[in-house]
């Protein structure tokens with residue numbers, strides 16, 4: 001059995017603003033193993049991004065504890081990489097420069113990471129575009145650069161918050177394939193937030209389904225699909241079965257309304 005890498009124990013988060021309390025997360029318990037790919041799906045506002053931010057150390061938990069590699073998270077860590085929905089590259093640096101900026105900001109030796117930056121950009125299909133500036137690239141290409149940037153400092157954990165959410169459907173499909181390839185190669189632990197049930201099942205070892213706010217874990221599904229999954233996984237009956245099971249949970253919780261009550265068995 002592989003060691004626990006990320007541990008959330010009794011985690012809660014309450015935001016207070018203008019004397020108003022928002023209970024974003026309540027009693028979240030989750031262990032993620034070293035090298036595991038875990039996807040989180042849940043309705044809008046259920047606290048998915050908040051959960052991810054607790055793991056990054058950017059936001060403290062109100063209750064409970066978050067541990068990474070056995071240590072309580074109390075601030076940003078050097079062993080985690082983050083990719084958000086928007087690439088947010090700086091427009092005065094070329095793509096290679098954007099990736100290496102991450103190294104500079106972390107006070108590491110830029111020269112020592114140059115070859116790795118080039119190899120990562122190659123791996124995400126940007127080998128020919130390293131000297132281009134962000135405005136010269138499509139949204140999908142910018143997001144590829146953001147993934148390379150998230151991995152440049154060799155994090156053992158990759159935290160991804162809707163990383164493909166702003167991309168067109170075809171680019172999104174390709175990015176999923178690329179991410180699976182990268183993960184197979186480097187086996188970092190991935191904590192992946194998405195609104196797409198299909199995407200979660202296609203990519204993850206386990207899919208965590210969250211309840212509407214206050215967010216808590218409703219169900220966890222193991223995804224028993226062979227790897228590499230590639231494009232073929234969609235036609236596997238186990239894929240359809242899992243997507244259906246998760247969809248039904250959202251139907252039962254009132255997240256979806258199919259207008260056909262008989263569908264909720």
Ligand SMILES: Nc1ncnc2c1ncn2[C@@H]1O[C@H](COP(=O)(O)OP(=O)(O)OP(=O)(O)O)[C@@H](O)[C@H]1O
Pocket residue numbers: 015016017022023024042043044045046047048049050051213
């Ligand atoms: N900094 C903050 N201050 C106050 N409330 C916040 C803050 N961040 C998040 N919230 C609230 O916490 C709840 C959970 O937000 P969060 O962004 O984590 O949800 P989400 O599941 O990621 O949503 P979405 O899927 O729409 O991105 C929401 O009600 C949100 O308004």
